[in-house]
Amino acid sequence: MNTIKISRITIKDLLLLRKISIQTFTETFTATNSAENLAAYVQDKLNLEQLTFEISNPNSQFYIAYANDEAVGYIKLNFDDAQTERIAGNTLEVHRIYVSQAFHGKKIGQLLLDKALQIGKDSGVGSIWLGVWEENHKAIQFYTKNGFVIFDKHDFMMGNDKQTDLLMKLNI
Template sequence: MASIIINTASTEDLETIQSLGRQTFSETFAESNSEEAMKTYLDESFSTEKVKLELNNPDSHFFIAWEEDNPVGYLKLNSGAAQTELKDDDTSLEIERIYVKKSHHGQKVGQLLYDKALESAQSLGKNYLWLGVWEKNLRALSFYRKNGFEEFGSHTFTLGNDDQTDLMMKKILD
């Protein structure tokens, strides 16, 4: 495996973010959801307009993991008003997405992206990181627990007509 480089994404990376988002979300969740629900979610969540707005939001931060010229994963962080739930402006940073291509699972790409999130939270002076993760995504739950996250609640995530439970997790920073 070539070394992985993590770069800050900009509006020039819009198509890369869209492509990575669609591929990695599909690889992770298509087996457990209807084709119709997946299509609707992917069309809405990774539309050019939505991704452009997110990339231009000063409270959202994107990072892409590259293996040579191949994008293999990405990270989306939210602070302030961009946070999806807590909106604990001054004290928290949300990890909205750590997505890695299935071909690169087990190769520490997710860990490198998580390390970037941790570094970002510390440089921004945040007290804790938080996220929501689907209760049935055992791989992700194990990853976050290994990295010191603890559950503190849950919320409903709707995909198509299916209400799913996301576990809310946080990690207090030293």
């Protein structure tokens, strides 16, 4: 097993963030979405301008998981007004959590989620929540195993395809 290190990243890591974001997103959703919708999402949400905006927001934090010195996954956390939905109470959103396909099953996702849980506890939030595509059964199973429960849903646009994300929450 590779040595895994999780590090907070800053604007100086923007190109690495963009690379790992596009790689892991396309690996995750290529088989279940059209190439056009995938390309539209990447162009709209994972471009340098958008990622610069997100990484510069003081209420968002990005962490990259490294196996030896290779970036193999990342997580984006949102506090306060950076969150994509208004959820009652003092909450933390796991906005994105993705792992390179070559590292699935190697506990990278668990380490990233554990990092989010620790940050949530350290910051005093009452719960952590996230949205997960209703067709991503593997991810739903992972979050359920970690104690998350479905509490709502919202729309997610993948290009011109309106999809449904299940909102899941864990009280901590």
